[in-house]
Amino acid sequence: MNCGRQMTGKGASQMTCHDWKDMMMGYLDNELDQEQKARFEEHLKGCPECKKELQEFKNLKSITDDVALAEPEEKLWQDYWGGVYNRIELGIGWIIFSIAAIILIIFGGFKAIENVIRNPGVECTLKIGLILLVVGLAILLVSVLRERIFFWKRDRYKDIQR
Ligand SMILES: [Zn+2]
Known part of the structure; x- marks a missing residue:
């Protein structure tokens, strides 16, 4: 130079x-x-x-x-996640995740509760509280699972309709 x-x-x-x-x-x-x-x-x-x-x-x-x-890449991602196959993928992913979470919470929860209930030193109120906690979580997850299956089916139906 x-x-x-x-x-x-x-x-x-x-x-x-x-x-x-x-x-x-x-x-x-x-x-x-x-x-x-x-x-x-x-x-x-x-x-x-x-x-x-x-x-x-x-x-x-x-x-x-x-x-x-390259900035409008976000739009590409939106299109990608809006795609038929990716919605199905997401749906299946959520369903499997929910099932796994339900299994873990129910089995893990009951194991933990078993220990607490067998322990005479733990107060009755605490035992009831724990049982309700696990049951409540399980119900919540079942409803999440049902919602996911519902949207998944609906999405599939929608795509077939097109
Ligand atoms: Zn020059």
Whole structure:
């Protein structure tokens, strides 16, 4: 980057390659006025180094533009999760998860309650509370499971209808 040549030709000021480099981004963003633009293009014709530099700037700019364009990715995800197969996948996932949770809570819960109930040192109220807690959780999970199966069936039905 040791260009240092000075502009010659029509209307040339004392601009060096270094000065032009400062203007490259402006040139790429189309922010230069007509005269600056024409002069810069004139300079490019006679200066391979600035031309090369401009190309590098262009590549850099296209990368950053791509990053900016990548933002609507969220919409892609929405489409993806809205897709038929992914809804079914999600539905099945939730159903399996709910079944597993019910099994774990009921069996684990009863094991824990068994221990508490067998322990004569634990108060009766606490025992009843624990039983109700486990039963309540199981009922909640069953209703979640039913809801999931309902939506899953409905989604499938909807897709067949289309
Ligand atoms: Zn130059």
